[in-house]
Amino acid sequence: MSPEFIFYSFITIIILNFLKDYYLSFLNSKNFDNKIPDEVSDVYDKEKYLKSQQYKKTQYSFSKLSRIFGLLIILLFFFLDGFYFLDELCKNLFDSPVLISLCFLALIYVGNEVLSLPLSFYYTFVIEERFGFNKTTLKLFVLDKIKSWILTLLLGGTVLSFLLYQYESLGNNFWITAWIFLTLVSILLNAFYSQLIVPIFNKQTKLEDGELRSKIESYSNKVGFDLSNIFVIDGSRRSTKANAYFSGFGKQKRVTLYDTLIRKLNTNQIIAVIAHEIGHYKKNHIVYNIFFSTLQSGLMLYLLSFLLEMPVFAEALGLNTSSFHIGIICFSILFSPISELISLTFNYFSRKFEYEADEYAKKTFDGKYLVEALKILSKDSLSNLTPHPKYVWWYYSHPTLFQRISRL
Template identity: 55%
Template sequence: MNPSILFYLLIGILIFHFVFDQILGVLNAKHFKDKLPPKLQDIYNDKAYSSSQEYKKTRYKFGVLTASFSLLITLAFFFLDGFAWVDSFARNFSEHPIIVALIFFGVIMLVNDLLTTPFSYYSTFVIEERYGFNKTTKKTFFIDKLKAWVLTGILGGVMLALIIKLYQITGENFWIYAWILIGIFSIFINMFYSKLIVPLFNKQTPLNPGSLRDKIEIYARQVGFVLSNIYIIDGSKRSTKANAYFSGFGKEKRITLYDTLVNNLTEEEIVAVLAHEVGHYKKRHILFNLFISLLTTGFTLWLFSLFVGNPLFSEALGVSQPSFHVGLIAFGILYTPISVVTGLLMNMLSRKFEYQADDYAQQTYGAQPLISALKKLSSSSFSNLTPHPYYVFIYYSHPSLLQRINNLEKS
């Protein structure tokens, strides 16, 4: 294969992936106007359902616009030798491979973020605002951006520098050591994400003593789940949408409830949602997902190690001097079809785990409080209640609401 063929192969993958996404998006959008199934008709009144349909259509059209813009920018970058220009720009400051790579990715990520920020701003302050979801101030929006840049620069930069250093020291066997490094980092982040990362963006406070905490602790004791860390996060600082999540292992495990969830659900519904999260822990889904993620990372790194030194990658992107960072860009695009398949398999597994966690909540607490909670959460976020089956199969990490209700009633 010569560089020209590889160049157009990369372009073809980008375009095919875009077209594939758009076809599924069109199929899904055709279901926006479907009549609600009988089991879901109590979620909305006519006015609210009409608003939810308009919201889905607006978000769909905006998604097509942003994806099209992103593709056009990427193609322009390819055809105008953007990678060669950025590589040359980075080499004006240093010839050290690590410094060049850090500047290279830093410039690309910064330019990409600056180009997409207007879309993000419009999404937050126009679309989300129009439908009553946005609670973010402009100050918070831009401070979040700055924090994300700094965090990505520090964590991403350090990881990239270490991986390149491992490549310099160990050659093609770098993938083994990089795999170990990423594995340690992933476990650390899973353990301390809520303690170290979340406070940079949100305030977390322990759930005060009272009826809700008593019910949660009673349930936890009944199912043998040792739980002392229950926190409320100020999700309403940015959105009216509600959520809850479980994080950490051992003594570091904690349940985090969004204040929007606490304010909108009854105590029984909140405990039912937590029962679902406890189900994930009891079924060892978190550990299994981490294990699968590490296996996938190992496979990806191994595959990358077979091509990283090939000058064909750099030549295809118009860069005269072969390098780790340019090879990583080309490999990332070539890997797209594989990532689609692995993503599909992970979503299938995730949906199975969601059913299992729902079953656990039904068996240890009850189906009706969870069904009621799921309906309220769907209503409060204008979730798509009539998605196309193919769209669910490819993209959904959770079963649709109707599928979850049918499973809970069946169980």
């Protein structure tokens, strides 16, 4: 394969991926005005339904323009030898291959963040504000961005440094120790996410004693699930949208409820949501997800180890010698079709797991309250009740509201 052939193969993959996203989003937009199924016809009143329609169409237009903008930036970077100039800049700053790669990837990250910042600002302070979701102040928005940048550079820099040193020491056999290291990092982050990451952005407090806590503990004891760590998070600082999630393993496991969720749902509806989450634990869905994610990362590292030894890929981007950072860029493009297939598989099983967790909540508590909770949450977030089946099949990690209620 010639460098020129590989270069245009990269361009083809990027454009085909864009066209796939564009086409599926277009199909989905054609379903916006479809008749709402009877099972979910009571979610919106007339005024709320019109608002949800406007929200969906606004999101679609914004997403379409964002994708086009992103594609143009990527193509310009390719055709104007952006990778070559960035590589030369880092080589002029550093002599160490490790530092050169860290510099290169850090600049790619910073550039992406700078270009996406106006879009993120517009989405938060114009679109979300217009539809009554945004509660984020300008100060909080800036602080969140700074914190996420620092966290990404520190955590990402640490992980990349380890991978780079392993590559320098072991050559293309680096993938074995890298896989072990990434697996350990993933497990630790899953186990201690609420203790390590969440406090950087949010305030968490233990749920006060009262009816809600008593009933949650009573239900968890009934199903044999030790749940003493019940926390409330100040999600209302940023948005009116509600959520709840489980995190951690063993004694570290906890349920976190958004304060907005507690305000919008009654006690039985909240317990139904928690019963659904406990269902994921009881059915070992968390373990399965970690296991398959670990397999995926191992496969990616193994394939990457081969590509790093092929200088023709670096030549395709205008460079004379191969390097770890250029290998990652090339691999991320070449692997994207395989990644799409893996994502489809993950989404299929994720939707299956959601049905199983719903069924668990129905059997151990009451499906009626889960249906009520799902309808309220969908209404308050202006959810799309008529998504296109192909769009659901490709992108949705959860079944649609109609599908879940029909099963329940």
